[in-house]
Amino acid sequence: MKRQLPFVLVFIFGAFMVFQYFVPHESSEWVYEFLLDWITIIGIFALALGIYSLYHVSVEKIKFKRENWPYSYVTLIGLFLMVVFGFTGRVGDAWGMYPVFVLTLVAFLMLLIQTTIATNKTLWLGLCAVSLVVAVAIGLFDDTWTINFMTQEGLRNSMFVNFFDYILIPILSTMFSLLAFFIASAAYRAFRARNLLATLLLIAALIVMLRFNPYMPFGLPALMADTSNWLMNVPNLAAQRAIVIGIGLGIVATALKVILGIERGYMGKG
Amino acid sequence: MSEKVNIFDRMMRIDRRWIFLFLIVVCVITYTIPFTIPIYPVPEVKSIYNFLDSLPEDDIVLVAIDYDPNNLAELHPMTYAVVEHLWRKKVKVIFTSLSQNGPGMADQAIRDISDSLKLDRTYNGVEFKGREIVNGVDYCFLGYKPYYALIILGMGQDFRLHFPNDYYGTPLDDLPMMQGVINYDQVDCVVDLSGGNITDAWISYGQGRFNFPLMLGLTGVMTAQYYPFLGSGQVKGIMGGLLGAAQYEELADNPGRAKDGMRIQLFAHYVIILFIVLGNIGFFMTTRSKKEGGA
Numbered sequence: 001m002k003r004q005l006p007f008v009l010v011f012i013f014g015a016f017m018v019f020q021y022f023v024p025h026e027s028s029e030w031v032y033e034f035l036l037d038w039i040t041i042i043g044i045f046a047l048a049l050g051i052y053s054l055y056h057v058s059v060e061k062i063k064f065k066r067e068n069w070p071y072s073y074v075t076l077i078g079l080f081l082m083v084v085f086g087f088t089g090r091v092g093d094a095w096g097m098y099p100v101f102v103l104t105l106v107a108f109l110m111l112l113i114q115t116t117i118a119t120n121k122t123l124w125l126g127l128c129a130v131s132l133v134v135a136v137a138i139g140l141f142d143d144t145w146t147i148n149f150m151t152q153e154g155l156r157n158s159m160f161v162n163f164f165d166y167i168l169i170p171i172l173s174t175m176f177s178l179l180a181f182f183i184a185s186a187a188y189r190a191f192r193a194r195n196l197l198a199t200l201l202l203i204a205a206l207i208v209m210l211r212f213n214p215y216m217p218f219g220l221p222a223l224m225a226d227t228s229n230w231l232m233n234v235p236n237l238a239a240q241r242a243i244v245i246g247i248g249l250g251i252v253a254t255a256l257k258v259i260l261g262i263e264r265g266y267m268g269k270g
Numbered sequence: 271m272s273e274k275v276n277i278f279d280r281m282m283r284i285d286r287r288w289i290f291l292f293l294i295v296v297c298v299i300t301y302t303i304p305f306t307i308p309i310y311p312v313p314e315v316k317s318i319y320n321f322l323d324s325l326p327e328d329d330i331v332l333v334a335i336d337y338d339p340n341n342l343a344e345l346h347p348m349t350y351a352v353v354e355h356l357w358r359k360k361v362k363v364i365f366t367s368l369s370q371n372g373p374g375m376a377d378q379a380i381r382d383i384s385d386s387l388k389l390d391r392t393y394n395g396v397e398f399k400g401r402e403i404v405n406g407v408d409y410c411f412l413g414y415k416p417y418y419a420l421i422i423l424g425m426g427q428d429f430r431l432h433f434p435n436d437y438y439g440t441p442l443d444d445l446p447m448m449q450g451v452i453n454y455d456q457v458d459c460v461v462d463l464s465g466g467n468i469t470d471a472w473i474s475y476g477q478g479r480f481n482f483p484l485m486l487g488l489t490g491v492m493t494a495q496y497y498p499f500l501g502s503g504q505v506k507g508i509m510g511g512l513l514g515a516a517q518y519e520e521l522a523d524n525p526g527r528a529k530d531g532m533r534i535q536l537f538a539h540y541v542i543i544l545f546i547v548l549g550n551i552g553f554f555m556t557t558r559s560k561k562e563g564g565a
Contacts, residue, residue: 021479033431036424040432043416152413152439155373164374169339172371176340180538184293185286188545192553202546209539212513212532214308225310232497241498 007261014259054079063117073113080109085160088145089153096144102159104135204231278559281552284545293541300537306525307533311517314500318461318485318507319521322352325458327360330451334462334472335376336369336418341465341489347515347528348463348487349379355522357387357408358398362447364457365411366425366433368418368468373437376411393523405438406445413437419471426453426480454480459506463487469496477504487514 013035020032058072084105090098108131115124139147148154155161193199211228214221257263311319322331333353337345356363365380367373384403391398403409412433415421424431429451435441442448450456460482462472469486473496477484483506486496490511499505509518512535515528 029427033424033427036420036427036431039417039420040415043420047416152435152437155377155437161374161377164371165378168371168374169342169378172339173342177343181290181293184538184542184545185289187542188284188286188289188549191546191549193550194553202550206543206546209543212310213536213539214310221310225312229312232494233501236494237497237501240495241501244498 003267006267007264010266011259011261014255018259051079059113059116062113073110076109076113077106080106082160082163085157085163086154087149088147089157090145092144094144097138097142098145101135101138101142101145104131104138107131108135207231276559278552278555281548282556283552284548289541289545292545293538296537296541297534300534305533306529307536309513309516309520309529309532311521314508314510315514315517316507316521318352318509319355319518321459321483321485321506322355322361322461323359325356325359325361328362329458330362330364330447330456331356332364332366332454332457332460334460334464334468335365335367335372335379336462336468336472337375337465337489338369338371339375342375343531344489344512344515345463345465345487346375346379347512347526347531348509348518349375350383350526351515351518351522351524351528352461352463352487353379353383354386354524355393355518357383357403358391358393360408361458362407363409364429364451365409366421367412367414368421368471369464369466370414373411373414377437380409380411391524406436406440407447410442410445410448411437418468419475422471422476423479426476428452454482457482459483459485461485461487465489465492473499473504485509 016031017035020028055076058076060066061069061072081102084102088098088101090096108128111124111128111131115121115128118124146153187205191198191202191205193202207224208228208231210216210224212221213224216224254263258266325331333349333356335349353363365376367376380403387403388400390400405411412429413436415432421432425433429448430442433442436445454460454476460472460476462469462484464472464486465488469488469492472484472486476482484504485507486505487509488496488511490513493508493510493514496505496508500508509515512528512531516532519526519529
C-alpha cells in the first residue's frame with residue numbers, strides 16, 4: 001500500500017492533467033486551478049527545505065574544516081543579511097539603532113553556528129539567546145525602523161536594494177563576462193580545419209561572427225548578413241527542428257512511462 | 271637535445287594568457303575611444319519593433335524579465351529599449367519575473383526608465399514630452415513566483431491566481447490599469463527577455479495554449495536554438511544577444527547601452543577571428559611541412 005498509493009496518485013493526477021487540456025468546462029478549470037495552487041504550495045516547502053539544506057551543508061563544512069570552509073561563513077552571512085533586510089525597513093531617513101540590530105542578528109547567526117559545532121553547547125546557546133533578546137529589545141524600543149513580516153515593504157529597503165544592485169549584480173556579471181575570455185581561447189583551439197566537417201563549422205562560425213561587420217568592402221557586409229541569415233534559417237532551422245521534435249517525443253514517452261508507473265525513479269530506491 | 275620550434279608551431283600553440291591579454295587590451299581601447307558603428311536591423315528584430323510600434327495608446331504588453339544578472343550585458347539593454355519605446359507610446363506594461371534574481375533587475379530597470387521618461391525626447395522625428403511614470407497606471411509589476419511553467423499556465427487563467435498582490439504588496443484589483451485585466455486575453459502580446467529555459471515554457475505552455483503573439487529577446491548563444499519557432503510562426507520575432515538589442519535601439523532611434531557595447535563586441539570578434547586565422551595558418555603549414563618531411 002505504501003508503494004501503491006503514490007503510483008495511484010500519479011496516475012490519477014497525471015491522467016487528469018492530460019484530459020483536462022481538452023475539456024474547457026468550468027468545473028474542469030476549477031480543479032485545474034486548485035491543483036496549480038497546490039503545486040505552488042509544495043514548491044514553497046521545497047524552498048524552505050533548500051534553505052535548511054544550504055545552512056546544514058555550510059555548517060558541516062565549517063565543522064569539519066573542509067576545503068574552502070571560510071567561504072561558508074560568507075554564504076551564510078549573505079543569506080542571513082538578505083533575509084533580515086527583506087523583512088525590515090527604515091521608517092524615515094534616520095538610522096537609529098538599525099545597524100546595531102543587524103550586527104546583533106549577525107552575531108546571533110555566528111553563535112548559532114558555533115552552538116551547532118561546539119562541544120560545550122550550553123555556553124554558546126546562552127550567548128545565542130542573549131544576542132536574540134538584545135535584537136528583540138532593540139526591535140521593540142527603536143521606532144526609526146520597522147519589521148515587515150506580513151508585507152512586501154522590505155523589498156524597498158535601501159540596504160536590500162543596494163546589496164542587490166551593487167554586490168550581487170556586479171559579482172554575477174563579472175563571473176559571466178569571464179566567459180568571453182574562455183570562449184576566445186576555446187575558439188582559437190577548436191576551430192581548426194582538420195577535416196571537411198571541421199572546415200564547414202569553421203566557415204559557418206566565421207560568417208556568423210562577421211555578419212554585422214560594417215567595415216568590409218565591396219558590399220560584403222550585406223552578403224555576409226544574407227549568408228548568415230540563410231545559415232540560421234535553413235540548415236540551423238532544419239537541424240534544430242529535428243532536435244525539438246525528438247525532444248518532444250521523448251518528453252511524451254517519459255511522461256507516459258511515469259503516469260503508467262513504468263518509470264519509478266521519482267520514488268527513490270527501487 | 272630540444273627540437274627547434276618554428277614560427278608556425280608557435281602560431282598553433284599560443285599560450286591562452288596572451289589571448290586573454292590581447293582581448294582585454296582591445297576591449298579597453300575600444301571602450302575608451304568614443305566612436306559608433308552602423309547597425310543593420312534584421313527582419314526578425316524589425317517584426318518586433320513594427321508590432322510594438324503599431325500598438326495604440328493604453329494597450330497592454332506583458333514584458334517577462336526572465337534573466338539573472340549574469341545575462342545583464344546582453345538582455346538589460348533590450349529591456350531598456352523595449353520598455354522605453356512602449357512607455358513613450360503610452361502603452362501599459364505588465365512586468366513579470368520568473369527568474370529568481372529577476373525581480374531586482376526588473377525593479378532597477380523600472381526605476382531607471384521611469385527617470386528617463388521624465389525628459390523630453392525626439393525619436394524618429396517624433397517629439398515625446400516627458401512625463402511621470404506611475405505604478406498601477408503605466409505599469410504593474412507582478413514579481414517572482416517559483417515554478418515558471420505553472421505560473422505561465424496560471425496567468426492564462428487569471429493573473430490573480432498566483433499574483434493576488436503586485437511586487438510591492440498592492441492588491442491587483444486596487445491598481446487602475448489592472449481593472450478588467452484578467453488573463454492573456456487582455457494583453458496584446460508577450461515579450462519574453464530570457465537567458466534560460468523559461469523561454470521553452472513561454473512557447474509550450476503560454477503561446478501554445480493561449481495563442482498570444484510572443485516575441486523573444488535571447489542571449490546570443492541561445493538564439494539559433496529558437497529559429498524553428500520563428501519559422502513555424504509561434505514566435506513573431508527574435509532579438510538575439512547584444513546585436514539584437516542594438517538593432518532594436520537603431521530602429522527605435524534610441525541609442526543606448528547596446529549600440530555602445532557593439533563596438534567593443536565587434537573588435538573582440540576581430541581578435542577571436544585573428545587568433546582562429548593564426549591557428550589555422552600554423553596548422554596548415556605544420557601539416558604541410560610534416561607531409562613533405564615524411565615524403
